[in-house]
Every structure is written in C-alpha cells, then in structure tokens.
Amino acid sequence: MSSGGSPYRKHRKDLESGDGSSGGYDDLESVYDPFDIARTKSASVDRLRRWRQAALVLNASRRFRYTLDLKRAEEKKELIAKIRTHAQVIRAAYLFQAAGGKPEGTSKAPPSPIPTGGYDVSPEQLSTMTREHDFSALQNFGGVKGLAEKLKTNLDKGIHEDDLNILDRKNVYGSNTYPRKKGRSFWRFMLDACRDTTLIILMVAAAASLALGIKTEGIKEGWYDGGSIALAVIIVILVTATSDYKQSLQFQNLNEEKQNIQLEVVRGGRRVEISIFDIVVGDVIPLKIGDQVPADGVLISGHSLAIDESSMTGESKIVFKDHKSPFLMSGCKVADGYGTMLATSVGINTEWGLLMASISEDNGEETPLQVRLNGVATFIGIVGLVVAISVLIILLVRFFTGHTKDDEENVEFIAGKTSVGDAVDGAIKIFTVAVTIVVVAVPEGLPLAVTLTLAYSMRKMMADKALVRRLSACETMGSATTICSDKTGTLTLNLMTVVEAYICGKKIDPPSNASELPSGVTSLLIESVAQNTIGSVFLPENGKDVEVSGSPTEKAILQWGVNLGMNFEAVRSESSIFHACPFNSENKRGGVAVKRPDSQVHVHWKGAAEIILAACTAYMDTTEQHIPLDDGKVEYFKKAIEDMAARSLRCVAIAYRPLKGETVPKEEILSFWDMPNDDLVLLAIVGLKDPCRSGVKDAVRLCVKAGVKVRMVTGDNLQTARAIALECGILGSNADASEPNLIEGKSFRALSEAQRLEIADKISVMGRSSPNDKLLLVQALRKRGHVVAVTGDGTNDAPALHEADIGLAMGIQGTEVAKESSDIIILDDNFASVVKVVRWGRSVYANIQKFIQFQLTVNVAALVINVVAALSSGDVPLNAVQLLWVNLIMDTLGALALATEPPTDHLMDRLPVGRREPLITNIMWRNLLIQALYQVTILLVLNFGGRDILHSQHEPNEHATKEKNTLIFNSFVFAQIFNEFNARKPDEMNVFKGVTRNRLFMGIVGFTVVLQVIIIMFLGKFTTTVRLSWQLWLVSIAIGFVSWPLAAAGKFIPVSERPFADYFVGIFSWCRNGGLDDGMLRPGAALLWPEWWPVAQPAEALLWPDAPRSPA
DSSP, X not given: OOTTOOTTOXXXXXXXXXXXXXXXXXXXXXXXXXXXXXXXXXXXXXXXXXXXXXSOOSOHHHHTTTSOOHHHHHHHHHHHHHHHHHHHHHHHHHHHHHHHOOOTTOXXXXXXXXXXXXXXXXXXXXXXXXXXXXXXXXXXXXXXXXXXXHTTOBTTTBBOOOHHHHHHHHXXXXXXXXXXXXXXOHHHHHHHHHTOHHHHHHHHHHHHHHHHHHHHHOHHXXXXXXXXXHHHXXXXXXXXXXXXXXXXXXXXXXXXXXXXXXXXXEETTEEEEEEGGGOOTTOEEEEETTOBOOSEEEEEEEEEEXXXXXXXXXXXXEEEOXXXXXXXXXXXXXXXXXXXXXXXXXXXXXXXXHHHHHSOOOOOOOOHHHHHHHHHHHHHHHHHHHHHHHHHHHHHHHHHTTOOBOTTSOBSOXXXXXXXXXXXXXXXXXXXXXHHHHXXXXXXXXXXXXXXXXXXXXXXXXXXXXXXXXXXXXXXXXGOOEEEEOSTTTTBOXXXXXEEEEETTEEESSTTOGGGSOHHHHHHHHHHHHHSOSOEEEOOTTSOOOXXXXXXXXXXXXXXXXXXXXXXXXXXXXXXXXXXXXXXXXXXXXXXXXXXXXXXXXXXXXXXXXXHHHTEEEEEOTTSOEXXXXXXXXXXXXXXXXXXXXXXXXXXXXXXXXXXXXXSOOGGGGGGOOOOOSSEEEEEEEEEEOOBOTTHHHHHHHHHHTTOEEEEEOSSOHHHHHHHHHHHTSSOSGGGOSTTTEEEHHHHHHSOHHHHHHHHXXXXXXXXXXXXXXXXXXXXXXXXXXXXXXXXXXXXXXXXXXXXXXXXXXXXXXXXXXXXXXXXXXXXXXXXHHHHHHHHHHHHHHHHHHHHHHHHHHHHHHHHHHHHHHHHHSOOSSOHHHHHHHHXXXXXXXXXXXXXXXXXXXXXXXXXXXXXXXXXXXXXXXHHHHHHHHHXXXXXXXXXXXXXXXXXXXXXXXXXXHHHHHHHHHHHHHHXXXXXXXXXXXXXXXXXXXXXXXXXXXXXXXXXXXXXXXXXXXXXXXXXXXXXXXXXXHHHHHHHHTHHHHHHHHTXXXXXXXXXXXXXXXXXXXXXXXXXXXXXXXXXXXXXXXXXXXXXXXXXXXXXXXXXXXXX
C-alpha cells in the first residue's frame, strides 16, 4: 500500500479537522470564491445566489432542482406575512374588545343549534370562534364545559376510543390534514431532462442531419445518421428522467415522515400516543413545555401556560393562556408550563392548515459538498468547452481546406465542386461531435450525485433510526470531530426505577415498603407524587396492571407512589392545584401549590436532590414531627446522595411546606406569585436507576478510533455523570475524573471566554449543566475549530442545537421545539444510532470521491483521445452516439452504482474529513492519472496503428476503419466497466470486498455489459459500428481487465503528504503577482467568463484550498 494513507486523511492545514488552535471555520469563508460555502445552514441568500450565477450549467432546471428555490422562498415569506397580518388583526381586535369591555346588551344571542352529524355545533361556528378569539361565543356555548357537552366529550376522560366515533368526527369536522400540492409527475421530469442546452442542440442537429440524409440518400438509408443521434438523445432523456423521478419519490416519503408528529391524547380515560394527523375535534390533548399545539382549541386547565405564537403572528412575544384567554392556535409552541386543551378545529379549518395548504413544501437546500462540486463541474466544464471549441475549429478548418478524407481516402470537400447539401451535412457532423464533447466534458451528474447519495443515505438511515431533516447535516456528520451527548436516554436506557429511598431520616429497604412509614408521612408523599407531576396513572377496568405515562423520571416516581398505595385519581380529586411552577432545566426543580379539603395549603417541591436539600430546614421523622436539620443530619443526607450518585443513580428529593391561608395571594395577583421555595420540610430522597445501554461502550470506542471525541453534557449530579461516563468509556479511568476533564456547569459558566476556549478541548464530562452551559461549550468548541454534533431533547436545548454544526434531537423524549431546531432526529434516542449517522456521513463523502475519480478518468480519456485524433487526422474515433452512451454510463449509471455504496467499517478507521480538504486527494490523483494514461495510450495506439494490429490493410477502407473504431469504442466502454470496480475502493487493495452485497452496483454493471453487447451486435446502423469477432471481444475485455492489476500495482506507488495541487500554487501565484500581471491574465480569462477572477478562484479554492486569496 502507498505511504499516502487514506484519501480521506486530515489535511495538515484544515482547522475543521479538529487541530486548529483558534478561529471557527466561519471566519475562513472567502468572500471572493462563490463556491466556498462551508456552512449552508446559515448562509445568506446573497451567497447562495452568487454560486448559482458563477456555475457553468447546461440544464439549470435539473442542476438546481434540489437547491433552495430563492424566488419561491421570497414568495413564501410574503404569503406567510399576509396570513400572520390576518392573525395579528384578529388578536388586536380581541385585545381592544377585552380592554374596552363590552356594553350591556351587545352580547350575541346564543347560537341556534345546527344539527351536524348528531353534534350541537357546526364546524363553521367552531372555526369562527377560535379564529376570531370570540370569547362571548364560547360563553354562549356554556364555556368550555358546555362546548365539551355539545361535542360529546368528557373533559377528564376524553372521547371514546372506538373507531366508529373517530370516523364520525372526521366526517363531520374534517381530519387534521391539509391538501398538499401533488408531487411532480414523471412527465415533468422528462421535460426537465429535455431542457439540457446541449441535448437541445443535438436534437436540432439531428433534425437537420435527418432532413439532409433523406434528401440525398433517400429515406431507406438516409435517416440513420440523424435518427441514431435523436434515438440516443431520447434514451439519455428517459434514463435521466427515470432516475430523477425515483429520487424525488424518496424525498417525498421522507418529508411525510418529518411531518408525522407523534403526541399524546386522552381517550377513554387513558393517555394514548397517536399521529398528529389522527387528532379529531373533541380530543382532549395534554400540553407541556416544548410541544406544538396540534389543532385550534380552547384551554381546559393549565398552570403557567405560555405559548409562543411567533409561527402565526411573526411576533416573538410570549402569550400567557388562562380561562380569560383560552384560545390556542394550531402550529404554535408551548414555551412554558403545562395544561390540557379541547380540540375545536382541525386541518384546513385552522389558520395553520390554511397557511400550510397555501405554501408549497420546498425541499430545496444546498449542501457544502454540492456547492463545491458545482465549482469543480464549472472548472472542468470550462476546460471541456475550450477543448470542444478547439476541436470544432480544427475540424471545420481541415474540412473546408480539403484536408479531411472519407473512408475511401477521398477528399470530402472540394471548393466549387462539393454540393451545398454535402458541405452542410459534413459541417453538421463536425458540429455534432463538438457538441457531444461538451456533453461528456461538462459533468452535470457530478453535483447531482450528491443529491443521489444523500437521498439513498437518508432512506437507509431511517432503517438505522435516524430521520434527516436537513440534507447538509448528513454530509456534515462525516466531518464531525466531537459529539456532545446527553446522558439520560441517549447513553442510558431511559427505563428508570426507584431502587433506594431515604425517608424519615433513614434508609427504607425496599424503597416502597410502606409498613415502615407512618401514615401521615405516606399521605404527604402520595399527595406530593400525585399532584406534582405532569404524568398520569390509568387503572384499567378489567383488572390489568396500572398504566403509567409521562417522562421516564415521572413514570418511575409515579410507579413508586403506586407501590406505596397511591390511588392517583382519588388523590387528584381530593385536593386541587391552584398554582404551579413547572420543572425546567435551569432551576432543576418544579413545584405545585395544593389546596386540601380542610382548606390547608401545601406547597410541594420535587427536583435535584442537592438543590432541594439546600432549601430544606427540617425533615419529618417517624413520629411525624418536623425535626430541624442540623449539620450532622445534612452531612448524612449529602453522604447518601453522593453514595447513590457514585453508583450512577439519579437522585431526586421531595419536600413540602405547609402554608397558612393568609400567606396565599388572591386570585387576581396569583399569576405573579412566587411560590415559597425555602424553609422546606424534607419528605424523601430517592435514587433512580437508569441502566447504561448495552452497545454504548462499543460505540464510544468506535468514535475514539475514528478521531471523534465524545463528551457527556448532562443536568444530572456530577458524581452520577462521572459514574456513567466511566461505565460508557467516555472517561478511561478514575484518574481522568478530575477537572478540567470533569467539570460542573456553573464552574464552566463562571470562566472568562478566553478560559473557556482554553479548557473546552479537555472537557469530557459536564454535570449539572444548564442549556446555556451547553451552548457556551458548543460555541467554544466551534471557535477551537471543531465540527460539533450536539444531542438535545428539551425546549431550552434549541439554541445549542441551532448553533451546532449538526443538531441531533431525540425522537422519543425530544420536544417539538427541539426537533424543529435540529438537523437530524434520532428516532430511538440511542447513542449507537448517532455513531451510525457518523458512518453514513463519511459514506456520503467517500461515495462522492469514488464517483469523482471514476468520472474524471472518463472525462480525461475521452477528451484526450478525441482531441489528439482530431488534431492529427481530422477525424474522431468516438462519434456522437457513442459519446452519448459513454456519458450515460459516466453520469447517471455511474452515479447510481458508486453513489449508493453502503458504508463500511473501514470508514471509521480514518480521521474526520475536514470540510476544506481537497476533494481530489493525492491518492485519487494517482489512481486517476494511472487509469487515464493507460486508457489514452492503448486507445491512441489502436487509433493510429489499429489497422496494422488487426491486419486489415487489404480490407475495404470503410469496413476496416469501422472495425478499428468499433474496437476502440468497445475497449473504451469495457475499460470504464472494469474501472468502476477500482473506483469502489480508492485506497484498498481488495476492490471486490462486499461487491456482491451491493446488488444495485452489480445490476448496473450487468445492465451496462448487456446493453454494450446489444449495441455492438445489433445496433451497428445507429452507432456506426460493425459486429466484432469473438477474438476482438476478448481483446476488448482484456484491455479492460488490465486496469485491475494496474490499479493494484499503482497502490504501491507512494504519494506525497503534501496535496498534489499545492505544487502548482507557486506557479499560479508567480503568474498572478510576479511573472504575469493581472492585465495579461484578464483578457484570456474574460473570454471564458465575464468576471475573470471567479474562474481562477473556484479552481484554486477547490483543487488547493490553502492557496492565498486576494480580490480581483
């Protein structure tokens, strides 16, 4: 093997590979190079427009199909603004009405019941009420309770679960879907394929050739030349359209998955998880922080419920909801608090439904690799264009000066003697060859190969439990140098159980042994567990086990409460919550104020053990007395917490405070009341066990081997985090478990920015972190040059997910806000799935490089053969139809075969790929040049000495020339077929490893071989070929076969560590600054491109990214 190592090796100057000392990659973007956009996630519209304008494109509608439609994006913004204005006007009217009060006698008469499928309220009445926030209409219905009765809904138990009831509601009030614009039909893709400039020119040339051929030779023989080109163009269009159409269907399916939000509703007294599309009018829907409001509706009950209505109104103001302002709009997000709502309008009857039905879903999004490949395609295309123009000029000059001879050695054009028809026919054939060279030379399939491999990868990643929301994230993941992962549910199973409990100042074993506890303590604990939760407990009537729902922590504590003898429904009905402070990741605690039947008020708190303990001044002992917490008892509880944390248990404390009636504020100012959170009485400290996932240790080890550092960022106790990190392999040993490897969020937060930058690289575990700490860590790592992937599940994780290069939201525990801020959703919340995403990301980059190597080999060989032959003999061995077939193998079929290679374990033996590394590495240059040189040499030998080699000097000139050219064409195609295998493994000796598992690759190779045999044996009239003997078939195959041992031998040739293109930087800089001034370079460049400098810039930036930059 070569000493050059992997073609994906880390570039010595690439800051993004993780060894840069300062400056994030955003600072590196060149404002002069339109194709240098390292991060499309936040690229400006101006930058996106610039690279499109700079690209050399033959078929814009196809090339830019999967990029963002900038014009449509503007129209979409305007439409959203209009609908938001409508929502604002309604809200302003409502506020004006509420502020002014309504004069007596102006209330609307109760709406007359309109029987609609057995319900006493019509869809129109409901949609008008919610859309206009008409509080008086709600009162006329009898408030929320009266409205529920009209909708035949029980506010506690929801609607009946039977299918007939749900179907009836859908028939009357509609389903929670909106009409979507149909995807493009196959014929649209056909039309797009026809828009290729070169194919249009070829069709025109074919039509002219057809007309002239029929006129001069008659219809029987004269239609072959023009007809064969036309047929070849039609085949190219059909294959291209079919490939593109299948690709679009994949994207369509993935989009439907993205929009299919799963949420909980209450039906038949139990919480069930359903799709957002299955919600019906009358459903009772629990809401919590981070949820999306799934339908228009009214609030049943809520505590501190704050809604972010910016998606509808465009304003970032948070709106609080209560019984005075109960209307909820579909599509908005829950910013804080929790509650339940009654769905009153769904689908197209909501503002959100109207908005979504009005705007077409634009899946367009450029990826950094796609933009770079457009730059490569532009550079190669310009070279090909120059070559094609040169060939055209040379052949036309030779033709019209009488230096071109036909197969019988007769001069084709003699001034004054050759007819105009023959002269035009000859010129058209030359022009057709030149245009076909452009078809082959401009690699239209190169940027599209990115979309193809991404579409393939996205579909396969779904099977690996990863849903890609942003295309660019898929490839960026291959460059990730660090992953900041949550602990709970990602590294652990998220199956929590209470395994230890400290109550009444002592350890209770087992933790649910109620017999050891006094009844008063048990009663208070059960009250706290039942009321201070957003989970629920359902007791089936058939005597089956209770069903507990909620977050894993909530479920574990509720199940513990059930084991203590809790009757959830009874406790909830005995006392009522009148104020709540929802749990959030900043405060690490949540509480409720409860009014008991005897008018006593209890404030219950639950949260991180050490935080709750610090707020306690007493604990309740076995005599049910409040015993002051002295230093000794505090140390006892702290030691218990540390011991549990060291055994990787999550520690949660439960405390309460009894209040006297006069300390509770009146209802008018209740919303501004800060619940007392000090002088608490400790009731219990419990330890929850959440086992580590089985495959996590191996996944972490694989990341380390691949050069990706895994960091744990958790809100849990630092000791719990340390224990799990040791178990998972994030920390190697106890010796590593010290600062700054192990750090607390508040310590990191307290550092200056310079200090954070200094220690960010060393951090392996951050405990008791807030979402803001996670954001600060991400920012510091990115400034250090890392490509950062971050996992998150909470609403407050959204800034970190957005800031990271790749935001990974959790599919099970993740809130809708977190998912919308993410780039990829991990459907099973498993860290092992994150590592699979890294493999797929690397696979995307590797597959593109395979395709580049394969395509450039064909490009170089085809261009050199035709140019040399044109210059020397005035004829080209590969005609238009043959070149179109080669182009089909190279572009569409080659992309399908190589861009869909599945990832291998070998990909994880390499360091991350820096996003500014040269796309064409030294190893690729070596492989490419060896194969191209071999192909060019063999085919030129056949071109100039073919008749001697074939011993056909004495045969008729026409047949001998056709046989020679057929052998060249056949050998050239087989050389590509064999080289396709070489391209699979650019840096490995065994190019056949795993080939039989890739059925698509084998199918395409087989399809190509079969078609080639048919072309040579049966379609000679169309392709200007003759049938070959079996000996010449063997020669063609042997010529192709030699590329295998040649490729293997080539891999022993060492390549330099220094990028191949760097050797030209000195020459380029000399020409630009010393040897040649701008004035000498500018005119030549201006002939190729209006703005001369961007032509050199893409070439320089893409082939040698570290070259010095300067403006034109």
